[in-house]
Amino acid sequence: MTRRALLARGAAFGMTLIVGAGFVTARDAAWAVEVTTLKPETMATLIQMARDIYPHDRLADRFYAVAVKGYDDPAKAEMVEAGIAALDAAAQGRGFDSYAGARWEADRTAILQDIAQGEFFQTVRSGLVTGLYNQKEIWPLFGYEGESFSKGGYIDRGFDDIDWL
Numbered sequence: 001m002t003r004r005a006l007l008a009r010g011a012a013f014g015m016t017l018i019v020g021a022g023f024v025t026a027r028d029a030a031w032a033v034e035v036t037t038l039k040p041e042t043m044a045t046l047i048q049m050a051r052d053i054y055p056h057d058r059l060a061d062r063f064y065a066v067a068v069k070g071y072d073d074p075a076k077a078e079m080v081e082a083g084i085a086a087l088d089a090a091a092q093g094r095g096f097d098s099y100a101g102a103r104w105e106a107d108r109t110a111i112l113q114d115i116a117q118g119e120f121f122q123t124v125r126s127g128l129v130t131g132l133y134n135q136k137e138i139w140p141l142f143g144y145e146g147e148s149f150s151k152g153g154y155i156d157r158g159f160d161d162i163d164w165l
Helices: 003-019 040-053 061-071 074-093 105-115 119-133 136-142
Strands: 023-025 032-034
Touching: 032 061, 040 061, 040 074, 040 105, 040 119, 061 074, 061 119, 074 105, 074 119, 105 119
Parallel strands: none
Antiparallel strands: 023 032
């Protein structure tokens, strides 16, 4: 073993001790989500699944992580673990190691279509509607200003701004 390999392994081991085993981190951003019940790889697959169900290129993965964090619950863990196992089995049926191992969005979408009628998929999909779109931080990205009642309603705040007509 070379000195460089020894240092690399030591640094990786040290980061495991500092960060811990129950975190899912982003490769391209500074965020992490702590998981207490689910396996970290299950949460990572769930985040990817959420992104594939409601794809928005302008949204960071951290918003999807917040949306699915509620599934890291002892009452839901068995259903989620079984659902992810079924999702991975569907991926293996299409020639991939796992759902997360399918690198192309079109391949993952085809895998999701295989399980789309199942209870797990429907539960996650319906939960994402509120879990994702009720996050006030993403509203400006979609051009939504929020509720209008506290600001005097829409009539005096651009309701009739139809400059494209």
